[in-house]
Amino acid sequence: MxxxxxxxxxxxxxxxxxxxxxxxxxxxxxxxxxxxxxxxxxxxxxxxxxxxxxxxxxxxxxxxxxxxxxxxxxxxxxxxxxxxxxxxxxxxxxxxxxxxxxxxxASGKFLGFMISQRGIEANPEKIQAILDMTIPKTVKDIQSLTGRVAALTRFISKATDRCAPFFKALKGTKRNITWTAECETAFSELKEYMGRAPLLSTPEHGDILVVYLSVSASAVSSVLIRSKDNAEHPVHYVSKALQDAEVRYPDIEKLAFSLVVSARRLRPYFQAHTIHVLTNQPLRQVLQKPETSGRLVKWAIELGEFDIHYKPRPVMRGQAVADFLSEFTESQASAATQHITEPNPPLSQDQTPTKNTLDLTQPLWTLFVDGSSNAQGCGAGLVLVSPDKVALEYALRFNFQASNNEAEYEALLAGLRLAKEMDARQIQIFRDSQLVVHQVNQDFTAKDASMTAYLQHTRHLLATFHAHTIKQVPRSENSHADALARLASALEQGMGRHIHIEFLAQPSTQAPLICTIDHSPTWMDPILQFLQNQTLPANPAEARRVRHRSARYLIINGSLYKRGFSLPYLRCLTPEEGHYVLREIHEGICDPASKRLAPRQPRLLPCRRKTHFRGARHLLKLSAAKPNLQDTCRHHNGLHKVPHWNFVQSSHFHFPINKEQYLGKTKNHSPTFTVTLPELLLVTDLGIGERSAGTTPVSEA
Incomplete structure (x- = not known):
């Protein structure tokens, strides 16, 4: 009507x-x-x-x-x-x-489409207009053809790829066009496809819709599928040509861009239904990994409001997805393998790490390690060189006594832990210890219980790398790491140093003490469960809110971080951790700078406060049993950085410039001003626990 x-x-x-x-x-x-x-x-x-x-x-x-x-x-x-x-x-x-x-x-035309009980059909008049077209001879004819295709793009699978030859023909002069054999083939295939245009299905409430993605050199495409009676029925086809910088996106970003385009075009479907994205590529990991670009972060936040689940592709069936059998075209498939990499899978516990299997086409890290044990102490030194030839120096001092071989193993374990933190996948290790090298390469056996424990820990860490090699080199070629090890072992407590040296409290083979800690539920629990296990609350509204918020968070080494506007990432704290940070600010390691950090303390409280004064009062209530913390807060209360003066101040100096004014003011306040002047000290902000240097810029003369 x-x-x-x-x-x-x-x-x-x-x-x-x-x-x-x-x-x-x-x-x-x-x-x-x-x-x-x-x-x-x-x-x-x-x-x-x-x-x-x-x-x-x-x-x-x-x-x-x-x-x-x-x-x-x-x-x-x-x-x-x-x-x-x-x-x-x-x-x-x-x-x-x-x-x-x-x-x-039973059927009728509505908004230019034929609506019936079977579904949504394309307007027969528009289809016939394409079938009746002859071979285009002018630019206007090609533009007329692409315009008629654009009116039916929701019914055409990969419409942009099918019209790509026509767009190339338009790049010539406006008077003459170049109608090639590729254009002729595309024109014939388009007519054949429109002769059997698909019937689009209408999803019902509660249906789970499936999305297939496809990427070519010049376009991204997708199809929204509804499953019914063990058959797949198309709901909507989406296609978009890549423009300017979009052509230079890495292939995994093009795949993510295809999903973003689909979510924008089909927003009502994405808002009303659960969406399953079937892909064999690590799309979810790429959108959540910390090293993603700002563009991917923006897309992840945009997709966070929808109920999207990523699943591997099953065996595809049906004509509706025939054009989406491959996510990348043949020209893109080889390039995609260079950009798409799965997370580093660890080997099994009983599997022996492989050696001499380095892939020179992949980034390679180099590690030089050495340990030292003498009468002055024990230490280790290592130099980790990145694929970009950036050297990381690291020195380690042991707070326990270790033999020379144990120090060599501790140095190797410290280097492997550092390489793992740097996300190294391939590593070659050079050291001058013959025993350690041959034991790791399984040429020697470890008979001592201590050596056996160190060897097991070393193999467990080596199993986390894709490939590794370990070789023995002369001490002259390992002089840098040897110097760091000697520096760490000979360093006395309290000596000044330019190289940061870390202290190891106990051997790496000693099992850590595990205690049971009862944590109360926090606001982070739903986000962690969703990011780790894809588990959502039963309440639909709460599930939607958690899904939307989780796009701004990521997990790094088991800890939850929030993406900042300018990066770096912001660590999320539990209430217990927040109270610990507050104690450190007021009476711990941050005590000298507590006045500068105190205004920021409300950000660490379990609940937000409008002003830092309310946050300070809340902190005092929480610390009723902590007199040291209360004394610290009272000491800072009302502390002024600028002293009071009883005489007139100029715009730049505390003392008046005019000498006569100076004498007139001092006579009224203190007749012995010249005598008490040396006793005046400049009030400086030294912080709590600091002592005055005993000097002042005011002299007696």
Whole structure:
């Protein structure tokens, strides 16, 4: 059904009628009803019909501007549904155009498409217009062809790829076109495809929709699928040409961009249904890994509001997804393997790490290690060189006594832990210890219990790398690491140093003490469960909120971090950790700088505070049993950085510039001012626990 002069049935507000005035040869006129051509006319009319037919829309009626459709599952229900619609029309005195109305039909045209019980079909007139076209001979003919295809793009699988030869032909001169054999083949295949245009299905409430993605050199495509009766029915096809910088995206980013384009084009479907993205590529890991670019972070946040699940591709069946058998075209498949890499899979516990299997085409890290044990102490030194030839120096001092071989193993374990933290996948190790090298390479056996434990820990760490090699080199070629090891072992406590030296409290083979800690539930638990196990709360509203918030968080080494606007990542703390940080700020390692950090303390509290004064009061209540913390806060309360002066100040100096003014002011306040002047000290902010240096810029002369 179609409304009769729909816009003209809405009266203009009397104050706005003057704004619609126009001049004719007979005088000045204005509109009393809403005319066609106003910028907000369509939106205004849509709001009107949504308000009028609110009880029926979505159940027995669909309305788009002035086009109305009454639907019924059976013929017996159709008369009551029409009666309810006409009752509303009569109540609000809305008129219909009888020449454009059809009642009691099994199928009909709505918004340019054929709607029936089977689904949504393309307009036969538009399909016939493409089938009747002859070979284009001018630029205008090609533009007419691409325009007709654009009107039916939701029915055409990979429409942009099918029209790519036509776009190339348009790049020539405007007068002459180059119609190649590729264009002829594409034109024939397009006609053949439109002769059997697919029937689009309509999803129902509660359906789980499936998305298949595809990437080519010049376009990204996708298809939304609905499964019914063990068959896959297409809901909507999406295709977009890559422009400018989008062509230079890595292939994994193009795949993510294809999903983003689908979510933007099919937003109503993504909001109302659960979406399963079937892909064999690590798309979810790429969108959540910490080293993603800002573009991927933005896309991850944009996709976070939808209920999207990533699953591997099963065996594909059906003609609807025939063009999406491969996610990358043949030209893209080889390049995709260079950009898409799965996370580093660890080997099994009983599997022996391989050696001499380095892939020179992949980044290679180099590690030089050495240990030292003498009468002054034990230490280790290592130098880790990245593929970009950036050297990382590391020295380690042991707070326990170790033999020379144990020190060599500790040095190797420290180097492997550092390489693992740097996400190294391939590593070659050089050291001058013959025993350690041959034991790791399984040329020697470890007979001592201590050596056996160290060897097991070493093999366990080596199993986390894709490939590794370990070789013995002369001490002259390992002098850098040897010098660091000797520096760490000979260093006395409290000596100044330029190289940072870390202290190892206990041997690496000693099992850590494991205690059971009872943590109360925190706000981070739902986000961690979703990021780790894809588990959501049972409440749909809460699940939607967690899914949307989780896009701004990621997990690094088991800890939750929030993506900052400017990066780096912000560590998320539990209430217990937050209270520990507050104690360190006021009476711990941050004590000298506590005045500067105190205004920031409300950010660490379990709940937000509007001002830092409220946060300080909250902290004092929490620390009722901590007198040291209260004394610290009271000491900082009211502390001024600038001293008070009893005489006039200038704009730049504490003392007056005029000598006469200086004498006049001092006589009124202190007759012995010149005597007490050396006792005046500049008040400086030394922090708690610091002592004055005993000097002052004020001299007695």
């Amino acid at each position: 179609d409304a009769y002069s729909g816009y003209n049935q809405i009266f203009m507000h009397p104050e706005d009628q003057a704004h619609t005035s126009f001049i004719t040869d007979r005088g000045l006129y204005c509109y009393k009803v809403m005319p066609f051509g106003l910028k907000n006319a369509g939106a205004t009319y849509q709001r009107l019909v949504n308000h009028l037919f609110a009880p029926l829309i979505g159940n027995t009626m669909e309305v788009y501007v002035d086009d109305m459709l009454v639907k019924s599952r059976t013929a017996d229900q159709h008369i009551p549904n029409l009666s309810a619609m006409f009752t509303i029309l009569k109540q609000y005195k809305m008129r219909l155009n009888p020449t454009k109305c059809a009642f009691g039909v």
